[in-house]
Amino acid sequence: MSITAHNITKKYDNRYxxxxxxxxxxxxxxxxxxxxxxxxxxTLFKVILGLITPTSGTVIVEGENKKKIGAIIEGPALxxxxxxxxxxxxFSRAQNMPISPKIIDDILKKVGLPLDRxxxxxxxxxxxxxxxxxxxxxxxxxxxxxxxxxxxxxxxxGVMALRTLIIELAEKEQLAIILSSHIIEELSKxxxxxxxxxxxxxxxxxxxxxxxxxxxxxxxxxxxxxxxxVAIKGYKHRIVAQCAHVAISAEEIPxxxxxxxxxxxxxxxxxxxxxxxxxxxxxxx
Amino acid sequence: xxxxxxxxxxxxxxxxxxxxxxxSLFGIExxxxxxxxxxxxxILDILLENLQKSFYFEGTLLNGNLxxxxxxxxxxxxxxxxxxxxxxxxxxxxxxxxxxQTMFLQPIKKWQFILSKYIVAIVFTVLAVAFLAFTSFTLxxxxxxxxDLIVYLDTLNFFKQNDAxxxxxxAFIAGTISMIFFSVASITIGIILRDAAKTWIVSAFFxxxxxxxxxxxxxxxxxxxxxxxxxxxxxxxxxxxHIPWNIVYQNTLLSVLYTIxxxxxxxxxxxxxxIG
Numbered sequence: 351m352s353i354t355a356h357n358i359t360k361k362y363d364n365r366y367x368x369x370x371x372x373x374x375x376x377x378x379x380x381x382x383x384x385x386x387x388x389x390x391x392x393t394l395f396k397v398i399l400g401l402i403t404p405t406s407g408t409v410i411v412e413g414e415n416k417k418k419i420g421a422i423i424e425g426p427a428l429x430x431x432x433x434x435x436x437x438x439x440x441f442s443r444a445q446n447m448p449i450s451p452k453i454i455d456d457i458l459k460k461v462g463l464p465l466d467r468x469x470x471x472x473x474x475x476x477x478x479x480x481x482x483x484x485x486x487x488x489x490x491x492x493x494x495x496x497x498x499x500x501x502x503x504x505x506x507x508g509v510m511a512l513r514t515l516i517i518e519l520a521e522k523e524q525l526a527i528i529l530s531s532h533i534i535e536e537l538s539k540x541x542x543x544x545x546x547x548x549x550x551x552x553x554x555x556x557x558x559x560x561x562x563x564x565x566x567x568x569x570x571x572x573x574x575x576x577x578x579x580v581a582i583k584g585y586k587h588r589i590v591a592q593c594a595h596v597a598i599s600a601e602e603i604p605x606x607x608x609x610x611x612x613x614x615x616x617x618x619x620x621x622x623x624x625x626x627x628x629x630x631x632x633x634x635x
Numbered sequence: 636x637x638x639x640x641x642x643x644x645x646x647x648x649x650x651x652x653x654x655x656x657x658x659s660l661f662g663i664e665x666x667x668x669x670x671x672x673x674x675x676x677x678i679l680d681i682l683l684e685n686l687q688k689s690f691y692f693e694g695t696l697l698n699g700n701l702x703x704x705x706x707x708x709x710x711x712x713x714x715x716x717x718x719x720x721x722x723x724x725x726x727x728x729x730x731x732x733x734x735x736q737t738m739f740l741q742p743i744k745k746w747q748f749i750l751s752k753y754i755v756a757i758v759f760t761v762l763a764v765a766f767l768a769f770t771s772f773t774l775x776x777x778x779x780x781x782x783d784l785i786v787y788l789d790t791l792n793f794f795k796q797n798d799a800x801x802x803x804x805x806a807f808i809a810g811t812i813s814m815i816f817f818s819v820a821s822i823t824i825g826i827i828l829r830d831a832a833k834t835w836i837v838s839a840f841f842x843x844x845x846x847x848x849x850x851x852x853x854x855x856x857x858x859x860x861x862x863x864x865x866x867x868x869x870x871x872x873x874x875x876x877h878i879p880w881n882i883v884y885q886n887t888l889l890s891v892l893y894t895i896x897x898x899x900x901x902x903x904x905x906x907x908x909x910i911g
Contacts, residue, residue, distance in 0.1 A: 399740060402909040417742045427733035431650055440645065443638045444748075445741040486737060 351377040351413045351493035352526050358397050358407035360390075360550075367393045368404070368550045375494070375526045375543070380516065382541030382558060383530040386630070390550040391530040395423055395498050398528075413493030417445065420492035422500065426483025430472040434463060434482050437471060441486045461485040462511065477508030484515065495519060497529040501536045513540055534624055538562050548630045563600040565629040566622035570595050571610070573617045581609035595623060639743070639751035647725060647755060656721040657766065663713050664706060664770060671705035672697070672779070698782030699775035700799040706771050707806055707870065712846060715814055718763060719821035719838040722756045726822055727831035739910045749905040753822055753898050760818040764811040768804070786874040794874075802878075806870040809883065812890045813867040817842060819894050823901035826908075860885075863893045 353375045360368040368390050375381040385391045396402045398409050399421050411418040428437050435454050442449040455465050461481040471479060480500060487495060497516070501509050517540055519525045531537050537544060537558065544561045546554035554561050571582070572593040579594065585606070586597040598606060603620070610617060647653055726749075729735040738748065784799035786792045794802060821838045828834045848864035859865055869886040872879050 396909075396911070401736060401739060402911060419740070421740045423736055423740070424733065427737045429646065429734055430732065432646075436645075436649070440642045441737065441741055443642050444738060444743050446638055483737075487740065490742070 353494045354410045356408045359405045361405045366550050373545050375528045378524040380520045380527045380541050381543045382537035383545050385547035389547045395496050415493050417490035417492045419494045420487030421496035422483040423498045426479045428471050431470050433468050447490050457485050476503045494526040565624050567625045568597050568623040570621045572619045573615045579615045636747045643751050643755040656717050667706050667709050671702050699779040700784040702775045703771045703803050715817035718818050722818050723821040723825040723834045725752050726825040727834050730829045745906050756818045760814050768807040802873040805873045809870040816894050819897045823897045826901045826905045866890045
């Protein structure tokens with residue numbers, strides 16, 4: 351149960367939308383695809399899902415399941431005039447999947463949607479639609495899941511709930527999950543492997559935390575009394591509200607945090623601030 | 636395949652626009668009925684001023700049969716127009732709402748999906764014409780009664796009451812076949828253009844062109860016989876004293892053939908194109 355895309359190239363007229371892109375995601379793994387808008391994330395997903403034909407390259411999806419990949423592309427696309435029950439029923443029947451009201455209820459429960467909503471999904475919040483989209487993607491037990499910008503437009507509660515659901519699907523059901531985002535923070539919280547795409551090319555790939563560490567020159571350290579901190583004065587820094595943006599390497603961070611604690615500076619968060627220019631810089635390799 | 640047809644019907648009948656279409660067809664029918672009654676009376680008075688002095692006609696000539704005939708004359712433009720809007724929406728709405736993407740993220744075959752749309756379009760067209768026929772007969776007979784039918788086609792043709800009913804029913808059946816052609820054409824146009832507004836415009840343009848060309852004499856027996864635009868008034872042959880069955884059969888066969896060509900073309904294009 352894995353997804354592999356080999357040397358995918360997609361050309362429109364003379365413009366390369368994808369140029370020799372290869373990615374791999376194995377069973378139980380969550381892979382992130384990070385890229386700015388227009389970098390080629392959605393096109394790559396559409397190629398993997400067979401919605402568009404690549405100019406060259408191959409996609410291999412391993413698994414015995416009738417439905418190999420479940421996905422949401424460019425946000426959940428649902429029959430807005432139908433209820434959640436009817437949407438699940440329509441997409442199930444389309445693939446000749448046996449369906450009953452009980453099965454539908456179980457599916458809705460699995461993604462945390464209320465069972466008593468019989469109104470059209472046009473009345474649903476984006477978070478609820480996103481969950482219903484995932485429920486439809488999971489119909490017929492696919493081995494892999496692809497989620498394109500799943501956190502886009504969700505409120506913090508919705509983001510947290512969706513994040514939990516994705517982690518559960520990878521851990522408990524051993525799904526290979528690829529998700530894309532242009533927000534590094536979201537990917538860094540759940541992905542084990544990260545691919546960075548720029549102008550249709552993969553410019554970085556590997557362990558998500560290592561990529562983040564290697565491309566972080568600055569950390570945002572937040573505390574109520576951060577202005578009084580002495581330890582940060584040894585580093586180039588600037589203070590914005592209750593956060594100090596300190597130019598420091600990942601290796602030096604534990605020592606600085608220890609010193610701040612000794613100064614009774616009680617830190618509420620310490621977030622890596624990625625150097626985007628460095629992250630998206632095309633490497634020679 | 637059967638499940639795809641079932642869900643296509645389910646979706647069609649769960650959309651309010653389908654009921655708006657049926658209601659508008661019924662509304663048009665009522666308006667035609669009212670205007671036909673008033674105009675028909677004047678036309679009949681002029682046409683039959685002399686004849687009524689010499690011949691005896693059973694019942695009044697401005698009866699249900701004549702009004703059904705007048706409805707038939709006018710509805711063959713409005714009906715395909717409305718059908719084309721509703722039925723092309725079965726494919727263009729899927730593109731607009733991107734539900735076609737979600738659909739093809741499930742393990743379904745492209746040709747089965749699109750063929751199910753065509754089948755639903757054909758069945759819906761048959762149902763719409765049946766609805767029109769049922770309401771026409773019911774309204775016209777209950778309000779204006781039965782009677783002999785007089786039709787002007789090159790010359791005045793008279794049909795006895797029972798014969799008229801039979802001929803009107805045949806006309807509805809023949810009309811259904813040309814309606815199916817236009818419905819199928821709108822789906823194929825929808826597959827090519829994908830956009831609802833563009834599909835409506837091109838479908839309406841296609842319908843208007845077909846109606847204009849229907850009256851044009853190409854000066855060529857081949858074109859006048861085999862060109863698809865020439866086939867949509869086959870129903871009129873049922874109002875000649877002697878029905879030219881060979882022409883009716885030939886035109887019906889050609890219409891079915893053109894319909895199959897359009898379906899094959901649509902399935903091929905849909906299969907070749909990326910969903911996007």
